[in-house]
Amino acid sequence: MSKRYGMMIDLERCIGCHTCTISCKFENNIEKGSGIRVETVGGPQMDTPGGKYPNLSMHYLPIPCMHCNEPPCIDVCPVEAISKREDGIVIIDEDKCDGCESCITECPYGTIIFDKEKDIARKCSLCSHRIDEGQVPFCVVCCETEAMYFGDINDPESDVSKMISKSNAKTIVKDTDTGPAVYYSPTRNGKIT
DSSP states (O other): OOOOOEEETTTTTHHHOOOHHHHHHHHOSSSSSEEEEEEEEEEETSSBBBTTTTSSSEEEEEEEEEOOOOOOOHOOOTTOEEETTTTTTTOOOTEEEEOOOOHHOOOOOOEEEEETTEEEEEOTTHHHHHHTTTOHHHHHHHOTOOEEEEEETTTSSSSSHHHHHHTTOOOOOOOOOOOOOOEEEEOOTTOOO
């Protein structure tokens, strides 16, 4: 079986510090936005609170590109600027991108951003340049609470696969099953989103 790189994010460990977003901006030279965003789920001040007083819950949800097995962004790109590598990483060729933004509206996870300065679409590449050098994504390296795990999710002996299995991790469910390669270890109350 060929390699398929992916991640597992432990939602119990994530403290919403945004170190992953800052490290992504730094590593990929992104002026505005980031290849990963962090959402707050639940809590007393949210539109959809996580329970009722006194049993409120809240957690943070880092959302990078899901590096889907069936990425819908590829099919809508009129200039074929988006492709999936053999190792499962979905990338945007910034030299080919014409800035039409069709991929942004097609992504069910909202992980593609528009760089107005460069007039191109951008997204998480799992730091493919680092992976090609035998390193891990920079967000994984920088995560203060070690909530992010990276590796070959097709290899049952890899650390990330073992973590996915051990923690009963799940992917974010959307209307269309795109086969995400990013898994989440649920919170104590079993929630992801």
